[in-house]
Amino acid sequence: MTNLLQANDPLSIFISISLFLGTLAMLVSVHESAHAWMANKLGDPTAKHQGRVSLNPIVHIDPIGTVILPLFIILSNVVLNAPFPLFGWAKPTPFNPWNLQNPRRDSALISLAGPASNFVIAIIIAIIYRLLPISNEFVLLYVQFALILTLILGIFNLIPIAPLDGFKVVTGVLPKNLALQWEGLERIGPILLIAIIFFGSSFLGPIIFGLLSFFLNILIG
Numbered sequence: 001m002t003n004l005l006q007a008n009d010p011l012s013i014f015i016s017i018s019l020f021l022g023t024l025a026m027l028v029s030v031h032e033s034a035h036a037w038m039a040n041k042l043g044d045p046t047a048k049h050q051g052r053v054s055l056n057p058i059v060h061i062d063p064i065g066t067v068i069l070p071l072f073i074i075l076s077n078v079v080l081n082a083p084f085p086l087f088g089w090a091k092p093t094p095f096n097p098w099n100l101q102n103p104r105r106d107s108a109l110i111s112l113a114g115p116a117s118n119f120v121i122a123i124i125i126a127i128i129y130r131l132l133p134i135s136n137e138f139v140l141l142y143v144q145f146a147l148i149l150t151l152i153l154g155i156f157n158l159i160p161i162a163p164l165d166g167f168k169v170v171t172g173v174l175p176k177n178l179a180l181q182w183e184g185l186e187r188i189g190p191i192l193l194i195a196i197i198f199f200g201s202s203f204l205g206p207i208i209f210g211l212l213s214f215f216l217n218i219l220i221g
Contacts, residue, residue: 017074019142020149021067025057027118027150028090031157032060034117035093035110042106044099052093065089085197092163104179108172111165118154119215122147126219147219148212155211159204161196162189 033054036047051059061067070088077086093114100106125147134140160166167189171179196204 013078017071019145020074021071023146023149024070024088025061025066026055027121027146027153028066029055029057029060030117030121031114031153032090032093034113035095038110038113039093039095042100042109044095044097046096046099047093050094060090060093062089062091066091085201087197104176105172108169111168111172114165115154115157118150118157121150122154122215122219125150129220144220148216151212151215152208155208155215159193161193162186164189164193 032052036052036054039046040048040053047053054060065088070086073086095107095110097103097107125143129143129147134143157164158166158169160170162185167186171182174182
């Protein structure tokens with residue numbers, strides 16, 4: 001499973017892709033429902049009224065960003081044997097800042113809730129990994145895979161570039177005058193993010209995987 005893109009057996013490829021997309025759907029559901037839950041707790045029921053405080057993947061998955069695009073990239077890597085960067089997105093969780101008592105601070109908390117949920121899941125998986133005697137190699141590999149995936153989702157979404165969660169988190173911690181200037185960068189965020197994904201992997205990759213190794217060492221040694 002960890003060698004998904006290098007697999008040669010069609011059945012192994014199918015199982016690996018299915019497990020990847022299924023696990024991604026579950027983790028995305030936790031991530032997005034955490035946004036919706038936090039927004040509702042802070043006074044904005046917009047996402048709750050749309051049924052987004054739910055672990056049902058159907059209400060969170062974007063057909064293109066969560067399924068079709070990742071599947072296309074994975075298959076392209078398998079068929080062409082080319083290391084295309086794997087990325088995608090879920091259906092954004094809506095919230096109305098006018099319903100919040102402190103829009104800038106509360107928006108940051110709503111944004112932070114998503115990555116925080118990924119780290120909570122990572123802790124739960126690590127506890128299971130440490131406490132339960134897992135002798136089956138496939139189950140062990142899957143648990144490690146799920147742990148790595150949820151950590152990557154949490155770390156990646158904290159990058160301070162719009163539309164990632166880290167952008168709003170930074171907005172919430174900056175002084176008001178600097179926050180207004182920072183928000184002006186939001187419109188170029190998607191272009192900047194795509195450029196970094198495709199052309200800045202030599203810079204971004206070591207940071208993400210360095211943090212990933214740090215957390216893995218803490219959680220499972």
